Amino acid sequence: MPRWIVLAVPVDGVGEADRDARTVAEFEGSAEEAESALVRAASTYEHSLWSVRRREIFQCSSRSYFIRIQGRLSTFGVFIQLAELVHDSEAKPTVPPIV
Numbered sequence: 580m581p582r583w584i585v586l587a588v589p590v591d592g593v594g595e596a597d598r599d600a601r602t603v604a605e606f607e608g609s610a611e612e613a614e615s616a617l618v619r620a621a622s623t624y625e626h627s628l629w630s631v632r633r634r635e636i637f638q639c640s641s642r643s644y645f646i647r648i649q650g651r652l653s654t655f656g657v658f659i660q661l662a663e664l665v666h667d668s669e670a671k672p673t674v675p676p677i678v
Contacts, residue, residue, distance in 0.1 A: 582606070582664040583613040585620045590645075591656030603659070610663075614641060617661040621646055626655045 585604040603620045606613075621636050621644040633649040642661040647654060 580607045581610070581613070583608065583616070584662050584664075585617055586660045586662060587620070587624055587626070588658045588660070589626060589655060590658050591647075591654075613661055613663070617642065617644070617659065621659045624648075624657060624659060626657055 583604075583606055584602050586600050587603050588600045603624060604616050606616065608616070622634075624646065625631055626648060630651055631648055632651060633647075635647040637645040637647075639645055639658075644659045646657045646659055648657065
């Protein structure tokens with residue numbers, strides 16, 4: 580079963596020290612389950628706001644969204660993206676090497 584993460588990358592309205600990507604979710608599942616988790620994250624992610632007054636969600640692709648979140652005093656732009664694990668150096672190979 581594929582492994583996925585949902586990343587949130589602040590791109591607007593935050594200081595330089597707060598621009599690091601954050602892992603919002605990490606799980607195993609089908610592509611459809613992963614895309615559902617991405618939509619849930621886009622609908623609920625609040626960055627560091629205490630109170631969200633408005634949320635605008637712009638779909639960039641089936642695996643990425645741009646979210647504009649307005650709080651009482653500030654507005655943030657966050658890029659939410661779905662990523663599938665394609666390599667893990669600690670994973671055991673599923674196919675033996677050709678000798």
